[in-house]
Amino acid sequence: MQTTVGTNTLTLVQAVTDGMRTMLREKEEVLVMGEDVGKNGGVFRATDGLQAEFGEDRVIDTPLSEAGFTGAAIGMAINGFLPIVEIQFLGFVYPAYEQIMTHASRIRARTMGHYSVPMVIRAPYGAGVRAPEIHSDSVEALFTHMPGIKVVCPSSPYDAKGLLIASIEDPDPVLFMEPMRNYRSSREEVPEDKYTVEIGKGKRLAEGEDVTVIAWGAMVPVAEKAVKQMEGKGVYCDLIDLRTLYPLDQDLIAESVQKTGRTVIVQEAHATSGVANDVISVINDTSFLYQKAPIERVTGFDTPVPFFAYEDHYLPTPERVIKSIEKVISF
Amino acid sequence: MQTTVGTNTLTLVQAVTDGMRTMLREKEEVLVMGEDVGKNGGVFRATDGLQAEFGEDRVIDTPLSEAGFTGAAIGMAINGFLPIVEIQFLGFVYPAYEQIMTHASRIRARTMGHYSVPMVIRAPYGAGVRAPEIHSDSVEALFTHMPGIKVVCPSSPYDAKGLLIASIEDPDPVLFMEPMRNYRSSREEVPEDKYTVEIGKGKRLAEGEDVTVIAWGAMVPVAEKAVKQMEGKGVYCDLIDLRTLYPLDQDLIAESVQKTGRTVIVQEAHATSGVANDVISVINDTSFLYQKAPIERVTGFDTPVPFFAYEDHYLPTPERVIKSIEKVISF
Amino acid sequence: MEEQFPMIQWIDEKGNLVKEIDQELITEDVIRNMYRNMVRIRTFDRKAISLQRQGRIGTYAPFEGQEAAQVGSAMSLRKTDWLFPTYRDHGATMTFGHSLKTILTYWNGRNEGCVPPEGLHIFPPSVPIATHLPHAAGAAYAEKRKGTDNIAVAYFGDGATSEGDFHEGLNVASVLKSPVVFFNQNNNYAISVPIHKQMNSKTIAQKSVSYDIPGVRVDGNDIIAVYTEMNRAIDRARNGEGPTLIEAVTWRYGAHTTADDPTKYREQQESEDRRASKDPVARLELYMKQAGLWDEEWVTGIKEEVAQEIDLAIEDMENLPPADVNVIFDYVFESPTWTIEKQKKDYVAHMERGDQ
Amino acid sequence: MEEQFPMIQWIDEKGNLVKEIDQELITEDVIRNMYRNMVRIRTFDRKAISLQRQGRIGTYAPFEGQEAAQVGSAMSLRKTDWLFPTYRDHGATMTFGHSLKTILTYWNGRNEGCVPPEGLHIFPPSVPIATHLPHAAGAAYAEKRKGTDNIAVAYFGDGATSEGDFHEGLNVASVLKSPVVFFNQNNNYAISVPIHKQMNSKTIAQKSVSYDIPGVRVDGNDIIAVYTEMNRAIDRARNGEGPTLIEAVTWRYGAHTTADDPTKYREQQESEDRRASKDPVARLELYMKQAGLWDEEWVTGIKEEVAQEIDLAIEDMENLPPADVNVIFDYVFESPTWTIEKQKKDYVAHMERGDQ
Numbered sequence A, B: 001m002q003t004t005v006g007t008n009t010l011t012l013v014q015a016v017t018d019g020m021r022t023m024l025r026e027k028e029e030v031l032v033m034g035e036d037v038g039k040n041g042g043v044f045r046a047t048d049g050l051q052a053e054f055g056e057d058r059v060i061d062t063p064l065s066e067a068g069f070t071g072a073a074i075g076m077a078i079n080g081f082l083p084i085v086e087i088q089f090l091g092f093v094y095p096a097y098e099q100i101m102t103h104a105s106r107i108r109a110r111t112m113g114h115y116s117v118p119m120v121i122r123a124p125y126g127a128g129v130r131a132p133e134i135h136s137d138s139v140e141a142l143f144t145h146m147p148g149i150k151v152v153c154p155s156s157p158y159d160a161k162g163l164l165i166a167s168i169e170d171p172d173p174v175l176f177m178e179p180m181r182n183y184r185s186s187r188e189e190v191p192e193d194k195y196t197v198e199i200g201k202g203k204r205l206a207e208g209e210d211v212t213v214i215a216w217g218a219m220v221p222v223a224e225k226a227v228k229q230m231e232g233k234g235v236y237c238d239l240i241d242l243r244t245l246y247p248l249d250q251d252l253i254a255e256s257v258q259k260t261g262r263t264v265i266v267q268e269a270h271a272t273s274g275v276a277n278d279v280i281s282v283i284n285d286t287s288f289l290y291q292k293a294p295i296e297r298v299t300g301f302d303t304p305v306p307f308f309a310y311e312d313h314y315l316p317t318p319e320r321v322i323k324s325i326e327k328v329i330s331f
Numbered sequence C, D: 001m002e003e004q005f006p007m008i009q010w011i012d013e014k015g016n017l018v019k020e021i022d023q024e025l026i027t028e029d030v031i032r033n034m035y036r037n038m039v040r041i042r043t044f045d046r047k048a049i050s051l052q053r054q055g056r057i058g059t060y061a062p063f064e065g066q067e068a069a070q071v072g073s074a075m076s077l078r079k080t081d082w083l084f085p086t087y088r089d090h091g092a093t094m095t096f097g098h099s100l101k102t103i104l105t106y107w108n109g110r111n112e113g114c115v116p117p118e119g120l121h122i123f124p125p126s127v128p129i130a131t132h133l134p135h136a137a138g139a140a141y142a143e144k145r146k147g148t149d150n151i152a153v154a155y156f157g158d159g160a161t162s163e164g165d166f167h168e169g170l171n172v173a174s175v176l177k178s179p180v181v182f183f184n185q186n187n188n189y190a191i192s193v194p195i196h197k198q199m200n201s202k203t204i205a206q207k208s209v210s211y212d213i214p215g216v217r218v219d220g221n222d223i224i225a226v227y228t229e230m231n232r233a234i235d236r237a238r239n240g241e242g243p244t245l246i247e248a249v250t251w252r253y254g255a256h257t258t259a260d261d262p263t264k265y266r267e268q269q270e271s272e273d274r275r276a277s278k279d280p281v282a283r284l285e286l287y288m289k290q291a292g293l294w295d296e297e298w299v300t301g302i303k304e305e306v307a308q309e310i311d312l313a314i315e316d317m318e319n320l321p322p323a324d325v326n327v328i329f330d331y332v333f334e335s336p337t338w339t340i341e342k343q344k345k346d347y348v349a350h351m352e353r354g355d356q
């Protein structure tokens, strides 16, 4: 038996659309909900064409009501549907935080599996696109500290589609973070058909013996540039794209750090209580004796994400990553 | 000049009341607001007698509306008042999360100091008192990852009053976490008069050369028991009560860990993305070469805080702390 | 607004009919059932309080005084409908068919208390106030989308109307035309906060105007009124006419929960006065006597019956195997993450070494 | 409800007076000022869009079409009052006295854009929808407590009414009897979502019923109506009568922001039709002509004046020193924590080494 698998050259945001379309076609229970997701196709066009194809009943423009529609989606999810909820920007998830924290993530545990919430919350996140304030938050750690939800964050078109489909098929709630800055920054061949990328698994993007560089989402291209430049200087890094932030890929992290003994973590979010510190704790737990230098974190500051005139200062740059790579090497 | 300073023997919750009373007396601008804080004196009696003494205008029973009254308190704070907002249980702070995250904590930065929010948010937190579900959350990390707010968490009556007064006098918003389990568990001499305990400073509760044990809030007595028992076995610990969770007392942590080389952190909250990981990152940054063993964390699980029939399993115990102390010693 | 939303009554405080009853809806059987259910839940409630006092269950939220509201509304449901209760609505859930043992287990701090009987759609009590209103809107919408005529009902208190989720839930439901009834029990207090500090409006029913949905204010101690209006609202929902907001004006006689001391914030005499004049169970009794439906023997019979049923449920609850630590870990996700697996393994090993 | 909350109008679409004007309130000077302000903000708005197109400012939210609502309401304020705007209300803030340069600076992504002129209580635009309504309730309450008769006004859109904070803000304000006006600009769209998908109710004014506060629906393109009703609401607030909800029915002609493409979700012909028949500036012009208040020379004069003023503001904005990295760090707390100090030090050192 032979199948020819076609591919399309897609941007990350197109791959997200493709993932939703694939699942809307496959399962009648899949719904897309949120502000402006219908006729408008989303403020980033992530849902472009979906309402035209699947109708107003399956691609639903909701009121401006994050708690209301996330809560309603929970009600739909416990009653047989598979809602994909779009939060227009991650910085507007806060009004829905109570619904996610006390309900979406806990209902299965509370009811010993009697009810569950197979819901995906999609949210563009991050700075670097000159958006107005509050539109640029990257607060994944508010969800990795929330038992009962998985947190996924692709950096490439291929992973975006595969992880989104895996998230939709996951029987539990998933926060699916989409790096705005990567939405249209590159294209990749993406299979036309359905496929999944496993949740909980990172990916090694470059192989090296000297330093482990760990990044996710919008920081992957930043780390990648740094790693490339270091190759020019004869320093070879393992570059790991975490892809899932909860649960972390402990094995991949440990394996790499045990090889290199030196780690740089690149995180867009505020330094304190960020996911980088979870990575540090994984290394502490698994690889203490292998460490040859203190772990370096290149992160956003403990300041609000600044207005866009200053956001380039806030965002980790390849230069800052390089500085940290050099630091762990010369330690 | 001589002053005789009187003291009272108070529980932690009484010390909290005393702190509020002291400041309500001193500054007309201080207000107390929240659900049931008036006639009822709060569900824990933390505001007992305050409305009778200061009137309905200064001790205000609000509607059941965490976003509404926290938001209103922000409006009062930018306009000259010093509101102390009570969230009845920390697990009910989520509806106010947006107000705190996007406003209380950011207004000063956004307006370059033109507006500020000198507000205190008081919240009892934690498990161990057989409360119904959701009443037992300990989610300090959701606020340590929020730039622009300080997070304070006393474990004793003396510190509670002193830190609360410091929080009320702090020109910026403070989340003041009150360990329910410690509310009435012990008494202490507390000065009658006004005094402050500095925000940002931990406290060494026991002195030892072997292991650094770090805890806060309700975990302090747990750690204390473990440390005492270890003394019987000839193991001496530095016991640190962090008292402030943002900003951490980096110097105290570093000094102790550089002495002992071995660390155990006791945290009630879920393991992942908790404040314990911030402590690990401080140690990584300051004391890498001094470490003789991987840091041990004794924490709550990555599960919702369980229903009360199971909460004793969830909560770190002196026995689990001892196990970890022994582990770092025998490494 | 009080004129626009008058309090609907069928039986007055003396047990007199003030309006013609719908005989087809409110048959003699239904009336007997109402009485029986109210006696049943009241007996349960009192028993639960004494269990709490004896330390056999944890903090408990009593509802005595609100029986007509809870029974009248729950009796209007079909078994295939959805019920979203708060912590105070187990009078409604047990009327709907919830297991008494399970309810007691909930108050004993165990997850088993959140699992409804097979086939019944009962959500675990919503503790964060008003958060379940959007769930009800969504679950009801899902029924509509499946093409059934099942509906959902969400129970909530007067205090709950101040939360954003009340507003968002009703707005979303009204836009989606969800078949849902928002059933408010206005017992005049949110813990210690009286309604005039909770809201400026004189009725809760008038809050329906914001969503252009029907709003109804009923005497929540008159079970005939509650049942009749609830049936109307449910009919509208089943017929595709969308949500209704019902305000059932009532009173709790006792404390907010067993951890609460109401004398701190109100004259308990008022509760006693209300009991004397407005009690929902006594009122139906008066009516039944007038209507010739009263039978002492039958009453004695049901009282014995329900007492036995409740005793049995307590026994069942207390015979449950001890709380199992695995419950903490095994249901967070369908398949546990490595983090939870490892934490469980470590903890279980620790327990087994007996050094817990 | 549309009968209960009819749309109040003073000038019809042809510029005819349909009701007697309050001559004391609406003097000739006031009318000229209205016209001038509307021309001023419209000129600013168009200029800002072109600045955005040229890359001289960032994403911008235009308000053309909503001038009567913004000017009429803001002109009703006293300089000591408080103004809580959204991102679309700089027409109101500049009328109130905000600096044009500062407004442009906001849209250029700089914190300086959040600092109001000395002595004016203007809050930075609220980006998270409806979150500033509770602030206005609180700030207004603070004025009352201080014993002043200053009031606060919160601006917000039709979409904002769906958020919980809308509800909580109004409820808290109504309970505290805060001297605040909730000024809604119903432009029929929340980005792409038309009002009938946003709410089931036919008016926004009727949402006042939930809080037993006055609700008023005005033709938001009729500046006389807006000004008159806003003045009444403010008078009530100053007199201790608490909050009012005003719905000003209007329309934005253009895109939601410069990043939005309205042709995706609506016929732009409708905007053109509305411009032809309902434009707020043209309507006042028609009225002024009928009332003998029109003076071509004066009009030419103000157009030149405002154009100059705006050009100057742009120049000022563009002459600002470059964005200073210290702004990120120096205002998070009154005194920086060590974390921020260290991050600043490291970053500044990094910059100075030029390897940024």
Ligand SMILES: Cc1ncc(C[n+]2csc(CCOP(=O)(O)OP(=O)(O)O)c2C)c(N)n1
Binding pocket: B035, B064, B066, B088, B092, B095, C088, C127, C128, C129, C156, C157, C158, C159, C160, C161, C187, C189, C190, C191, C256
């Ligand atoms: C979000 C949230 N805030 C606070 C609480 C604490 N709390 C529990 S019950 C209650 C009062 C509820 O009053 P009401 O809605 O009238 O219901 P009733 O208890 O009278 O049945 C409060 C404030 C809570 N459970 N959830």
Ligand SMILES: Cc1ncc(C[n+]2csc(CCOP(=O)(O)OP(=O)(O)O)c2C)c(N)n1
Binding pocket: A035, A064, A066, A088, A092, A095, D088, D127, D128, D129, D156, D157, D158, D159, D160, D161, D187, D189, D190, D191, D256
């Ligand atoms: C909490 C929140 N959710 C979503 C957004 C994104 N957003 C910005 S403006 C807008 C529509 C607002 O509509 P409306 O209230 O009618 O005001 P208008 O833009 O029409 O003036 C949305 C959804 C936001 N800013 N805040």
Ligand SMILES: [Mg+2]
Binding pocket: C157, C158, C159, C185, C186, C187, C188, C189, C190, C191
């Ligand atoms: Mg109540």
Ligand SMILES: [Mg+2]
Binding pocket: D157, D158, D159, D185, D186, D187, D188, D189, D190, D191
């Ligand atoms: Mg609008």
